[in-house]
Amino acid sequence: MSPAYGITAVVLVSVATLLVGAIGLRISRTTSDFYVASRAIGPSLNASAISGEYLSAASFLGVAGLILARGVDTLWYPVGWTAGYLLLLLFVAAPLRRSRAYTLPDFAELRLESQPARRVASALVGLIGLLYLIPQFRGAGLTLSALTGAPTWVGAVIVAGVVVANVVSGGMRSITIAQAFQYWLKLVALLLPAMFLLRAWHHDGGPTHGLHLSDWVEPLQGHYALYLTYSLIVATFLGTMGLPHVVVRFYTNRDGRAARRTTVSVLALLSAFYLLPTVYGALGRVYASDLIRSGRTDSVVLELPHRVLGGTAGDLLTALLGAGAFAAFLSTSSGLVVSVSGVLSQDLVNRWFDGVRAFRLSGVAVAAAALVLTALSSGLAVAHAVELAFAVAASTFSPLLLLGIWWRGLTARGAIAGLVVGGGLSTVAVLAVMVGANPIGWPGALLSQPALITVPLAFGTMVLGSKLGRRDLPVHVASTMVRLHAPEAVDLDRGTFHPDRRTV
Amino acid sequence: MAGWRRRPGGRRGLGNEADRATFRTLHTASLASAALRAGLDETGVDTSVKHLRALLGTPAVAMTNTERLLGHVGLDDHHREGATALAHRAIAAGTTVVSAAGELDCEIPGCVIRHAVATPLVIEDRVAGCLVALTGQPSASLLRATEEVAAWVSSQLDLAELDASRHRLVQAEVRALRAQISPHFLYNALNAIASFVRTDPDRARELLLEFADFTRYSFQRTGEYTTLDEELRSIERYLVLEQARFGDRLGVTLRIAPEVLGVTIPVLSLQPLVENAVRHGIAEKPGGGRVTILAEDLDQEAIITIEDDGVGEDPDRVRRALAGDESLDSIGLSNVDARLRSAYGEDYGLVVETALGAGTKVTVRVPKFAPGVRP
Numbered sequence: 001m002s003p004a005y006g007i008t009a010v011v012l013v014s015v016a017t018l019l020v021g022a023i024g025l026r027i028s029r030t031t032s033d034f035y036v037a038s039r040a041i042g043p044s045l046n047a048s049a050i051s052g053e054y055l056s057a058a059s060f061l062g063v064a065g066l067i068l069a070r071g072v073d074t075l076w077y078p079v080g081w082t083a084g085y086l087l088l089l090l091f092v093a094a095p096l097r098r099s100r101a102y103t104l105p106d107f108a109e110l111r112l113e114s115q116p117a118r119r120v121a122s123a124l125v126g127l128i129g130l131l132y133l134i135p136q137f138r139g140a141g142l143t144l145s146a147l148t149g150a151p152t153w154v155g156a157v158i159v160a161g162v163v164v165a166n167v168v169s170g171g172m173r174s175i176t177i178a179q180a181f182q183y184w185l186k187l188v189a190l191l192l193p194a195m196f197l198l199r200a201w202h203h204d205g206g207p208t209h210g211l212h213l214s215d216w217v218e219p220l221q222g223h224y225a226l227y228l229t230y231s232l233i234v235a236t237f238l239g240t241m242g243l244p245h246v247v248v249r250f251y252t253n254r255d256g257r258a259a260r261r262t263t264v265s266v267l268a269l270l271s272a273f274y275l276l277p278t279v280y281g282a283l284g285r286v287y288a289s290d291l292i293r294s295g296r297t298d299s300v301v302l303e304l305p306h307r308v309l310g311g312t313a314g315d316l317l318t319a320l321l322g323a324g325a326f327a328a329f330l331s332t333s334s335g336l337v338v339s340v341s342g343v344l345s346q347d348l349v350n351r352w353f354d355g356v357r358a359f360r361l362s363g364v365a366v367a368a369a370a371l372v373l374t375a376l377s378s379g380l381a382v383a384h385a386v387e388l389a390f391a392v393a394a395s396t397f398s399p400l401l402l403l404g405i406w407w408r409g410l411t412a413r414g415a416i417a418g419l420v421v422g423g424g425l426s427t428v429a430v431l432a433v434m435v436g437a438n439p440i441g442w443p444g445a446l447l448s449q450p451a452l453i454t455v456p457l458a459f460g461t462m463v464l465g466s467k468l469g470r471r472d473l474p475v476h477v478a479s480t481m482v483r484l485h486a487p488e489a490v491d492l493d494r495g496t497f498h499p500d501r502r503t504v
Numbered sequence: 505m506a507g508w509r510r511r512p513g514g515r516r517g518l519g520n521e522a523d524r525a526t527f528r529t530l531h532t533a534s535l536a537s538a539a540l541r542a543g544l545d546e547t548g549v550d551t552s553v554k555h556l557r558a559l560l561g562t563p564a565v566a567m568t569n570t571e572r573l574l575g576h577v578g579l580d581d582h583h584r585e586g587a588t589a590l591a592h593r594a595i596a597a598g599t600t601v602v603s604a605a606g607e608l609d610c611e612i613p614g615c616v617i618r619h620a621v622a623t624p625l626v627i628e629d630r631v632a633g634c635l636v637a638l639t640g641q642p643s644a645s646l647l648r649a650t651e652e653v654a655a656w657v658s659s660q661l662d663l664a665e666l667d668a669s670r671h672r673l674v675q676a677e678v679r680a681l682r683a684q685i686s687p688h689f690l691y692n693a694l695n696a697i698a699s700f701v702r703t704d705p706d707r708a709r710e711l712l713l714e715f716a717d718f719t720r721y722s723f724q725r726t727g728e729y730t731t732l733d734e735e736l737r738s739i740e741r742y743l744v745l746e747q748a749r750f751g752d753r754l755g756v757t758l759r760i761a762p763e764v765l766g767v768t769i770p771v772l773s774l775q776p777l778v779e780n781a782v783r784h785g786i787a788e789k790p791g792g793g794r795v796t797i798l799a800e801d802l803d804q805e806a807i808i809t810i811e812d813d814g815v816g817e818d819p820d821r822v823r824r825a826l827a828g829d830e831s832l833d834s835i836g837l838s839n840v841d842a843r844l845r846s847a848y849g850e851d852y853g854l855v856v857e858t859a860l861g862a863g864t865k866v867t868v869r870v871p872k873f874a875p876g877v878r879p
Contacts, residue, residue, distance in 0.1 A: 041762045041763070041765075100768060100873060100877075101873055102804060102872040102873040103804070103873070106873040109875050110873075110875060113875075175763075176762065176763060251763075251766060251872060252762075252763050252766065253766070254733075254765075254766060338803060339803075342803040342804050346804055359803075475547070
């Protein structure tokens with residue numbers, strides 16, 4: 001296979017990303033003489049942007065690899081990552097928008113009226129962002145290695161470099177149009193090769209060898225399969241609402257109603273996208289089953305065109321897939337690093353450095369830490385690594401959001417206790433798995449999928465901690481609840497603002 | 505033991521024992537004053553009575569307003585009524601009252617309280633409440649101390665009252681600002697519309713509708729906050745009306761990042777700045793000029809700049825206008841500045857860059873989320 005096409009594609013995508021970061025701010029602003037204000041971002045554009053930022057290395061490469069290796073049980077990954085938005089739609093989207101919180105720590109401060117709660121939330125945003133970056137960097141390494149034969153660290157360093165360059169230059173700050181474009185780029189980059197591959201498969205007479213093995217098609221096989229599956233479901237269903245780069249996008253919605261419409265569109269866009277990795281996984285079963293033995297299942301998407309079609313067509317399609325994959329790493333990593341550095345610089349680093357420098361330093365520090373952790377966790381499947389980040393998000397921010405929005409009894413003390421318990425336990429499990437701990441029996445199952453234990457524990461701690469100190473209810477809890485739940489169109493007294501009585 | 509006792513005072517070698525006692529007292533007073541600055545209500549009183557007890561060195565302290573007990577520390581249930589009754593006597597008398605012998609005696613074991621001193625709290629020459637110190641042993645020095653502490657508490661409450669009235673003043677100014685569409689503007693806008701009635705009736709109709717919407721936004725009474733979107737719409741209407749009058753002499757450029765349209769800002773915080781740009785920047789320049797309005801997304805903040813290439817202004821006069829000099833005809837510059845600071849904190853004031861003949865650029869920074877802003 002000629003590496004020239006692949007290298008060209010990756011370089012093009014990286015340069016395009018940097019250019020959008022540098023000059024994109026100019027393009028993305030609507031410039032006109034009059035009447036630009038009313039051109040707010042509509043739900044469908046916003047949904048494309050959310051999907052573009054959300055679909056990461058795990059979705060682009062990892063899901064197909066897992067389906068190839070482990071069969072139908074792993075379909076819960078794409079299902080869960082989509083269904084996470086269903087829970088977001090039902091319980092969180094509109095109230096979160098009405099809260100006018102921009103970040104998760106903002107929500108914690110608004111609802112709990114406590115600075116310590118805010119700082120704990122900020123630290124967790126940093127942690128989840130870091131865990132989520134690791135599979136992105138790993139995916140980049142795999143992609144570049146598959147395209148050019150370079151060692152895996154090269155791709156990771158390139159993505160980290162481009163993202164840091166973007167953050168330091170101040171670009172790529174939530175440009176909606178650019179992120180929306182990323183979704184369609186990723187969809188086309190996966191759809192076009194899939195169509196060619198399916199045509200070739202049909203031409204071959206539709207071989208199905210390798211697809212009928214019972215341990216691939218039948219669900220719930222292997223030890224602790226029931227626990228592992230339910231744990232995966234809990235982590236992915238509840239984790240989506242705790243992702244820092246997803247939540248900030250809801251601020252762009254006009255009101256709670258628009259936030260709901262956006263989420264419905266996201267559900268449609270993701271459902272369409274996630275059909276494709278399944279196709280790649282099944283085709284990989286037919287044409288590339290040797291990857292399972294060599295343990296390189298994550299690169300199945302990139303290997304298939306070459307194996308099925310060969311020649312220049314295979315090279316071109318591989319280059320397109322590589323470009324799409326790199327777009328996925330870059331967009332998700334940029335979104336993550338920007339939102340995480342924003343939160344860290346505002347709440348934690350600002351004690352030592354001022355605004356812009358704090359932002360840049362946080363960005364560099366987060367990217368560097370993620371690179372180091374990527375090097376340490378080389379044995380982990382990309383999709384599983386992403387799911388571990390989801391497990392931490394599900395054990396921390398999902399109880400904070402769900403209880404904070406739907407139970408007026410949540411107090412700052414209870415919330416902090418729950419965040420610390422859920423975040424602490426899930427992080428211990430995740431780090432253990434990342435450095436390669438793999439005990440046999442129940443401990444191994446608990447470590448590799450901790451969510452089914454840690455999520456209920458976090459919920460329980462929050463409820464119990466709040467009940468114990470019931471007198472510590474935030475002062476404005478009643479007006480906060482009205483604000484979260486009353487539609488904007490309802491004309492009611494939302495209380496007035498008293499600058500002298502702000503909570504400190 | 506000695507080492508333990510020094511700890512609250514901080515580092516060793518910080519003056520002798522008397523100095524450290526002074527520091528401790530001042531520290532306690534500053535803690536109490538922070539709570540008192542919220543005014544005479546339950547939340548502030550609850551915190552401050554603890555520090556006041558430390559200042560007075562009595563077993564119990566209570567504070568009332570003219571009607572009821574607001575907060576207390578160390579006061580058991582059975583003395584509450586007695587303390588309140590004594591407070592009412594002090595409020596009625598307007599001077600310090602000491603409990604009569606035997607008035608506060610009780611049979612509860614372990615209760616040391618036998619006497620009380622009640623001193624009225626005076627805010628702006630009006631009795632607003634009462635401070636009650638309860639003790640086992642009455643003494644002349646406690647009487648004196650209670651009166652001094654009550655005087656100090658009164659002065660803190662005075663300051664709280666001042667804070668509150670400053671806030672009310674700013675609100676009143678907003679109401680005035682809403683009612684104050686300049687008569688010149690009304691006259692000019694209606695004249696401009698009239699001039700189109702014959703030549704271009706469609707445009708005249710559109711302008712009249714803009715005029716109606718503009719006045720409705722400016723005159724609305726409710727709500728201290730609005731979205732950047734709403735405010736910009738009103739600004740656009742204003743600019744359309746001004747352009748009908750100025751024609752080609754007024755150029756306008758808006759460049760708005762759509763991501764920040766949902767940001768919450770104080771109502772009518774940008775429109776006065778645009779009016780200033782047109783009235784003082786462009787209108788006075790012979791060939792006319794251009795107003796540029798930019799809104800940028802900076803992750804956690806939005807940056808809004810309003811720039812004109814008009815005649816500019818003496819920076820010294822702008823400084824005086826920002827400080828609130830009313831002799832200068834700058835609509836609401838200091839009011840906008842004050843409201844931005846009170847909503848988002850002292851770091852978020854207006855930044856004005858200008859010089860004579862060099863145009864004017866006003867920069868407004870707004871955080872996307874501010875805990876106190878509850879629209």
